[in-house]
């Protein structure tokens with residue numbers, strides 16, 4: 448996966464988030480099963496993550512499975528769980544070679560033990576890597592994350608009257624910078640409970656391309672578009 452775009456002329460976001468969407472529709476268009484769509488998404492994700500991290504993005508968050516996705520057919524959920532295990536096992540070497548630290552956001556329950564085991568192994572192996580962070584949001588929900596943070600705060604005995612925005616961030620699943628660019632593939636125009644706190648001032652980009660077809664050149668287009676955005680963070684001056 449490569450492109451001809453000169454990134455030195457572009458504004459590089461620190462934190463990019465992607466809602467991986469459209470695998471099912473991509474497969475349906477081709478007369479294939481939804482599972483095949485996830486296989487294609489899986490292959491694309493492996494390539495895309497490497498490409499994005501090679502472009503100087505420091506943090507990449509990926510919404511690969513929401514808490515609500517457990518409502519899908521058992522066969523589909525099982526297949527996705529198998530793909531997660533495969534991804535975490537298969538990519539360990541690559542993440543080590545590329546010096547990428549992998550973290551996860553989401554609740555454990557009701558993830559299968561085998562997924563948790565593969566996840567924890569990847570986290571442990573990559574924890575001292577310094578070349579960038581990939582944050583897999585798996586069994587993730589934005590409201591749940593905020594609720595879990597509130598509960599942690601309540602139990603910690605911290606003086607809530609002195610608590611700032613920045614303090615609150617430390618209680619989220621991962622202590623990461625705000626999202627600069629949020630991409631959702633497949634033409635859907637929704638946030639779907641994704642990183643609600645971290646997306647407060649994100650620039651949104653909604654390509655029509657379904658995820659298995661979202662490649663390096665499509666990501667370049669997102670960065671070109673991001674470069675042209677005027678970010679004011681609620682103020683009046685251009686940042």
Ligand code: FPP
Pocket residue numbers: 467468469470471472473485486488489492510511512513516527530531532534535583
């Ligand atoms: C959304 O498409 C995609 C998902 C719910 C899962 C994404 C998973 C992968 C790309 C597989 C591999 C990922 C890892 C981290 C191993 P959809 O099924 O909602 O598509 P639709 O909206 O067209 O039905």
